[in-house]
Amino acid sequence: xxxxxxxxxxxxxxxxxxxxxxxxxxxxxxxxxxxxxxxxxxxxxxxxxxxxxxxxxxxxxxxxxxxxxxxxxxxxxxxxxxxxxxxxxxxxxxxxxxxxxxxxxxxxxxxxxxxxxxxxxxxxxxxxxxxxxxxxxxxxxxxxxxxxxxxxxxxxxxxxxxxxxxxxxxxxxxxxxxxxxxxxxxxxxxxxxxxxxxxxxxxxxxxxxxxxxxxxxxxxxxxxxxxxxxxxxxxxxxxxxxxxxxxxxxxxxxxxxxxxxxxxxxxxxxxxxxxxxxxxxxxxxxxxxxxxxxxxxxxxxxxxxxxxxxxxxxxxxxxxxxxxxxxxxxxxxxxxxxxxxxxxxxxxxxx
Ligand code: KG4
Ligand code: ZN
Numbered sequence: 001x002x003x004x005x006x007x008x009x010x011x012x013x014x015x016x017x018x019x020x021x022x023x024x025x026x027x028x029x030x031x032x033x034x035x036x037x038x039x040x041x042x043x044x045x046x047x048x049x050x051x052x053x054x055x056x057x058x059x060x061x062x063x064x065x066x067x068x069x070x071x072x073x074x075x076x077x078x079x080x081x082x083x084x085x086x087x088x089x090x091x092x093x094x095x096x097x098x099x100x101x102x103x104x105x106x107x108x109x110x111x112x113x114x115x116x117x118x119x120x121x122x123x124x125x126x127x128x129x130x131x132x133x134x135x136x137x138x139x140x141x142x143x144x145x146x147x148x149x150x151x152x153x154x155x156x157x158x159x160x161x162x163x164x165x166x167x168x169x170x171x172x173x174x175x176x177x178x179x180x181x182x183x184x185x186x187x188x189x190x191x192x193x194x195x196x197x198x199x200x201x202x203x204x205x206x207x208x209x210x211x212x213x214x215x216x217x218x219x220x221x222x223x224x225x226x227x228x229x230x231x232x233x234x235x236x237x238x239x240x241x242x243x244x245x246x247x248x249x250x251x252x253x254x255x256x257x258x259x260x261x262x263x264x265x266x267x268x269x270x271x272x273x274x275x276x277x278x279x280x281x282x283x284x285x286x287x288x289x290x291x292x293x294x295x296x297x298x299x300x301x302x303x304x305x306x307x308x309x310x311x312x313x314x315x316x317x318x319x320x321x322x323x324x325x326x327x328x329x330x331x332x333x334x335x336x337x338x339x340x341x342x343x344x345x346x347x348x349x350x351x
Contacts, residue, residue, distance in 0.1 A: 012327060210230065
């Protein structure tokens, strides 16, 4: 019998204890939730080691996950003050991400779930970022607008129910985080780019008119023009031997990149009659963006639900949160579940 089949007809507990495991990139993370209450979250990162190479080296990430996974899980259980035998399910990221890295967490989760005799729940990493908001505000209920801005995805979605969403707009080229990382590289800032852009931007002002992408056309985004404008601006100045402020470039770029996210999310909420915008993904850790989103929400009579910064970037609490959604829907995985490097967010329109 397939493993998932064993749990068909399982009567879901109201407040199940779910272990979440995340290993898609350079963070080895484990967390425990009880229903929507977060009991623990542990993140062991190999980012400092990766920084030496200017990006994530898959082989190094996989080895670091192997070193860290057991410790991350036992620390998460300890911090939650629970025994592993009390767990009701194990949720784990199966994609998207680095294959070798994903396989470490996935293999660990499979054996853990099997040994405990509890359901295994494969979680799509991006759905995890979207679900982080459920922990940030335990009263949050669909429908609402989701603003997703991570290293690989940028989208505005209409979250209709816990398991159904409609993509209203997404990026036509680079994701917001990718643009942050590329602009950081142009400015000679180390990996990861976003937090470094944010730090440098604090010393500068928004005084360079970078393009805020194309206007109109619904809720889509395009970041490649902005990236090129930053490259051209810096190269032009350098070729002419003119002085320029890297901090002003960072501040101006940050505004151009973030303002459009806020604009699109707010206009979607107004159009769809949603009172709430929930945000997720690494770029949502940006303080300028957070302040801007909160300000615009207040000005338009909306509510912003922003996960704490540490739950915007990669973590396992969000995986456990999406695990809860899937647990309640009875969506369990088999032990043959494989890692996926790419999982499309979906086509524009209803999912
Ligand atoms: O969601 P995430 O942790 O990973 C993916 O699933 O892609 O997002 C990582 C992205 C990176 O591009 C990083 O530069 C960006 O989020 N990021 C930030 C900040 N922290 C992380 N961007 C702007 N400001 C930040 N504070
Ligand atoms: Zn992520």
